[in-house]
Amino acid sequence: VRSCVEPQIEEDYQAVNVDLQTDATLQVDISDALSERDKVKFTVHTKSTLPNFKQNEFSVVRQHEEFIWLHDSFVENEEYAGYIIPPAPPRPDFDASREKLQKLGEGEGSMTKEEFTKMKQELEAEYLAIFKKTVAMHEVFLCRVAAHPVLRKDMNFHVFLEYNQDLSVRGKNKREKMEDFFKNVVKSADGVLVAGVKDVDDFFEHEKTFLLEYHNRVKDASSKSDRMIRSHKSAADDINRIASTLYTLGTQDSTDVCKFFLKVSELFEKTRKIEARVAADEDLKLADLLKYYLRESQAAKDLLYRRGRALVDYENANKALDKARAKNKDVLQAETSQQVCCQKFEKISESAKQELIDFKTRRVAAFRKNLVELAELELKHAKGNLQLLQSCVGVLKGDT
């Protein structure tokens, strides 16, 4: 299946989740995307006045794995320990949608032509929506990086944007995946330990409690919103099927009641589109927002973990120094190590504070933007629905 993103629709998806300062010196977007059998190819388009780029404007083709590579390179870079690393975009998942399309093909014989066409259109629309969302998430990641004062200068990032060949990043192999898994286990166990340590700084102590709770709640809200939207979509699908059955019922003969059925069918056909739009918009403005902040709050938590870890290291180094001084043994080494830890901790603390403040600012702005848009869309759809219903009821009543 090949699809392209229509630019005007993409606007809907663009910068949905985050508030991005636009900076003319480096602007990144995904101008096009191609979906092939098992991968999506994104055309990353860059406009920049920065001197380290050879040209002012250029495009490269990137795949999901390359985005992940870029993200991981940020995470692994010690330099960036004090920053909230923009969360990696989720893996494009068209499997469910593809599977449905395939099933539809198998079941073609068992339904009427109209039903089939309708179902096919629906699935294609669904597929397109997932596709666009995927594109949008990848774009948001790049935009976040491009807007970050430090990360935007990252070499890997520049290579990612400019190098017009395949970066030949490969997916992680089994061993590496296992390692990642263990690292994560250790990290989360450690995270609990570190989180238990009382912070010396009230600001961070507060942020820590807040983020822990916030993350859990946004996770809950995200999954609940998904469920809500899923049932909303199902209801819209039902209305769609009701509309087509009513249509069949209405075409059986040409009596009054059949005309009536046709009119109602027509109405339902329209309202279900609106209903589906409502579900889609809630998905976009609400569920995606929550999902993004689920990942972003995880990234913020990761930052706090790194800082916590550094703090623990620093304290341990202090203790080791005290011990060394008491025993008068390896004092110099301990001093050096203590200083390194101290510096690292202070550096993280310094940038982390600003990062967390920025996180909050971004969050509030994003929520504002999305909630306002959500309310406006809900209103628009409800009014559209209302109008349809009113005129239809008017016509039907006039008939009777």
Add this chain to the structure above:
Amino acid sequence: MKMATSSERSPPPFPEDLEPEPDEVGDQDSDDGEDIFLGADNPLEIKMDHSLPASDIASSTKPLSEASSAPVMDILSEPASEAFSAPMMNLLMEPASETSSAPMVDLLMEPASETSSAPMMNLFMEPASEASSGPMVDLLMDPASDDLKEPPKPDINPLADIINDAPLSEVKTPVAAMTQEPPSDLFDDEPSELFAEPRQSNTAKQQQTSIFDEPDEDLFSEPLGEALKKPQNDVFKEALAPVAKASNVCGPLSDNYNEDPTDIFTEEAITTLPSAVSTVSVNSKTNGVHSDEEEPDIFAEATVELSLDSPRNDRKKKEAAKPSASASAPSVSASASKPQPKTLEELDEEIEDKFELNISITNPEKVGDGMNAYMAYKVSTQTTLPMFRSKTFTVRRRFSDFLGLYEKLSDKHTLNGYIVPPPPEKSIMGMTKVKVGKEDNSSAEFVERRRAALERYLQRVVFHPSLLQDPDVREFLERDDMPRAHNTQALSGAGFLKMINRATDSLSKMTIKMNESDVWFEEKLQEVEAEDQQLRKLHIMVDSLVGHRKELSVNTGGFAKSVAMLGSSEDNTALSRALSQLAEVEDKMEQLHQEQAASDSFCFAELLADYIRLLGSVRASFDQRMKTWQRWQDAQNMLQKKRETEAKLLWANKPDKLQQAKDDITEWEAKVTQYERDFDRVSATVRKEVLRFEKEKARDFKKQIIKYLESLLQSQQQLIKYWEAFLPEAKAIA
């Protein structure tokens, strides 16, 4: 007056006959008579036909108003007493004194002396005592048929006779027994006014007619007009019965009756019931007596009666020729008068317009405990129909009673091709929950849904003109101590569905055999089947929508709580506030979805379920038609065989068995004719029923779906309200 004997048969007067009457009858008539005869030749005929029934109606109304069963006697006793004994004298005296005397005297005196004969008395007394039911009809029918055969040239005379006879005879003998007082009223009021003047001039009569013009037009003018087109035979047959009855029933009535002819002939080109009743003639005075007090009522009720009952009675008559006693007697007369000429549609509409019966089912109540518990419902009826004992009454019924009612109705009416509305299915699941006594949402919803379904079911039953007439229906609505219905199990749940399926199976099998003579039925059946299929599909989808909407409601509720929590942990005050506002909006949406799911279910899914069941009944009635057809075919085949046998016997020259064979043939010929008639009748009923069903279906669907759309509309309005309130909150985030 001349032909006293002929008075026995109350033959329908014909226009030609009229002319002599005025002369004979007297001055009074002459005036009117001239008008009428001069003006309207054609109209006369019509009027003639109807005048009879009209008078019947007038008379029959009385009984109706009075509990409909015993009435005849009452009528005789009360009114008669008033009208007769003295009135006779008055009649004779007063009018006489007022110039018109001679005719009057003639009218009254002659017949009295001459005819007032015994037979008349018999006629009147017997049936009367027997409560006006079958015998009456018989009595009446005979003469009617006679008349038909030898159409009444001489009728006028007889009529006149009858007129005179009836009252007179009663006056003589029965009167003594029954009556003594009233005439003074009668004659004082009306006669003086009406008679005196009219005699001299027509104006009086005109006035009178005008008085009655209104009712006339409403009730009778239409039918009359249409009657022209219709075969008179029918009218007569049926009309006669009532007429005779009327005359029999009582003095006054008979007067009316008598009057009609005279009136008709004399006065009113537009003759109609009321006019007949009230017109000035001697006889009318007796009516006048009634009219003073009772007439308005009588008419008021009569109209209702007419509109409602007549069609049914028609049908009944066609089918069963012996109308049930109480209701039928009056209704027969009613039906005779007008429904015949009317087209079905018109009748239906009229019924709807004048329908005065509201049924509601309320207060579902659990009776008993454990597995023997059941739900009892309050069935309240509000009606102005005279067939019920009172205007409002309530009974308590349980679900199986409803099933029992269906079973009774189905047994009786399905055979004739009627579409008997089916009750909701038994639901073991639902009831068990209720029995176990879980006071949760779903069992409350179940009870409410069932209550509504039963209500709709019952409304459909009473809305059906034929079914409403069924004594079982009335018993169900009125009787306090209903005997428990048994064996309703057979109809419950799966059993019921099975029955429908069986019906359809056999139906489809038979369709193959039956080479349909009438394309209409074939097409309709196909339509019904296709519709059934689509409705089932639709029902499944709407059910699914209900399910998803409920799920949506639950999930929205979950999300609302979750957002509220998120809001409480958000440390930006404005955002926190906005989130908790959002939670509130979602909370309300949960409620909204919940309500919407309920209206999906109540307005839409239930409607579909009803009609899926009803289509089952429709198919059953098609099936019934097919069966009747099959029986007819079988009989034809049998007749064919018998004929072959006869031929063989003839050929074999066996005269001894020949007679038997001939008898067989005659027997089977009769059967074939009978079965063919049955088939035609059932076909006609099915067609009528299907048309009626379609009309109701269209109405129901429109009503319900519009209601449903309005519920959607309200949801959207609420939604707009909620989001509009939220928008400023979202904008206030900073």
